[in-house]
Amino acid sequence: MKPNMKKRLSILLAALVLLTTMTIHPFKVKAADSIDIEAESAILVDAETGKIIYANNPDMELPPASMTKMMTEYLVQEAIKEGQISWDTTTHISDYAYSISANSTFSGIGLTQDKEYTVEELYNAMAVFSDNGTTIALAELVAGSEGEFVKMMNAKAEKMGLSDSKFVNSTGLANASLGENAPEGTDPNGNNLLSAKSAALLAYHLVNDFPQALEISSQTTTEFEGYTIENLNWMLPHDSVNFEQFYYEGVDGLKTGFTDSAGYCFTGTAEQNGKRYISVVMKTDSDAARFEETAKLLDYGYEQFETQEIFPAGYQLEGESTLPVSKGKEDNVKVATKEGLSIPVKGEQAKNYSLEYQLDEDKLNEDGELAAPIEEGEKIGIAKVVFNGENDYGYIFPTSGKQTIDLVAQSGVEKDNWFMLTLGAIGSFFGNIFSTVADTVKGWF
Known part of the structure; x- marks a missing residue:
């Protein structure tokens, strides 16, 4: 087993052991007229109309960590739609992508450099396991280099109206951690930035323009390199009872994120009885907290609001x-x-x-x-x-x-015919004359 995979699995095992010591209870919060979300920034949005249901510091720009990958997902889906690539297109792993994959500092699956991977394999690893090496490989495939891909990311952000956003790489890692591989044309010490509002708008476009993205993000596991890897979204219906307390009905996406500067963040989406909400929490205190605060937001939307035809x-x-x-x-x-x-x-x-x-x-x-x-x-x-x-x-x-x-x-x-228009004009002409004469006569007396 590859070293970074061993490390990842050991971390996951430790989390499972910790969770087994906790009291298991349904992941539901008491309905309330208002909510107090313990996150630096948060938002809840109706996925159909874009109506904002709740917001707290929604315009604050913060590092989004791996939530950045939602833009990478969008551009890959768009390239597939436009016929530039397909799910079966294969690509090799560059020295840069391999170095990130082989670095145990970064979460990742571990890639084989002399092997061809399909777009589908790489996308699954990126969306389900938040892998960084596969994300870079996709960016290089679509744009030729990550630097060119970053230009595409920022251009698409402007077109979408993501006013509080700045992309410097495709993964969400800090550029400083990439060293000499920091994408050309970007700040070597830069960070991606997104507000909760911009993250929600990006998610809105992703799930509405490419609903098939949810088929991938809703997978609890996927196979890669002979291993079964588990989705980092604990709100999905995982088989493990240790995640049972985080399960939330209808959740089918979308993207987790964590770095030291970003804290624990999560863009979630759920559908119940035909109603879909998109939620974002940024800079929460723990892995569990980001899901607990998301549940509060979703409960608030589903229990306090009802879709009505206003007009x-x-x-x-x-x-x-x-x-x-x-x-x-x-x-x-x-x-x-x-x-x-x-x-x-x-x-x-x-x-x-x-x-x-x-x-x-x-x-x-x-x-x-x-x-x-x-x-x-x-x-x-x-x-x-x-x-x-x-x-x-x-x-x-x-x-x-x-x-x-x-x-x-x-x-x-x-439009009236010329004869009637002419009569109207004549009538108006004589009417004006009559009014003038009448006003003049009145002036005599």
Whole structure:
């Protein structure tokens, strides 16, 4: 057995022995109206809408450790989708990737340098066991070098709107620990940085754009190099009774992380009864604490919130259900929301939501009228969702707090024919003359 594998297994065995001395109990916390999360930073997000359910220091940039690998996973999945590589594509292990794998200081499986590995093998080891050498091998395969891969990571982060992020390598290790192998173009002493909010947004894109990533992250074990390796996510349904207290129904991902500077962190995701949440805790005190605090977040979401349809499709504001139309065969047109809005709400929170219309000024004349012709279903503005209560954390997207729904015409309005438009213009002309004469006559008396 390879030295670093022996070390890893001995650490795992020690953890199991420690856990056997602890009282086993269901991993459930008492429901509460509010929660106190013991982590430097934390967030809970509805995975469908991006609505933030809970947040504590969500914008604080911290080292994410191996949660960095979520971006590596995303870019590998994207390369597969675009046909650049496939799951069966093979690659060799570079001197750099091998040196990281062979260094017992770093957690890892241990790689054979003169052997070809498939993308599937490397990805499984990265996602399930958080292996660093396999992560570097994938980065080099996709981009040619880790330095070029880091450029891809930061470009994708900008496109996703990860405002509180900076990537300097593909693994989450400190660059200083990589020595001369620190990726070209990065700070040799740099660290990856992510806020809990950016980590959750990255996870949001990963699970929604590539849901197959959850099929891999939900594996409790995987085979590699003739060994069975166990997932570091203790909230999954492991066979070992020693992890029983950490099991949480519906958890199927996503990524653990630990370094001395990052502490213990975890990006989790769970689905129950069709409702999926994404959680992030950063800089907790222990391996167990990151899962305990995650359970608190998930309990809070599932027990305190219920998804409700706040506004149905076709919703119309009272008194603003129609808009005036100029130069049309109809004098007005009905408008309504194109889609409905369903989000998790707590208690009677739904009554605190309202809509405000914001019309597209390019479609209005100087009198504030829509100009014909108008097509049925044509977007003529937006309905902005407004929350008038307390503790609204907004949305995870860069436009957080500005959720909008398209406002569309409910029917078409044809432009009036030239004859009627001419009569209208003549009538308007003589009407203006009459008004001028009337005003002049009034001025005589």
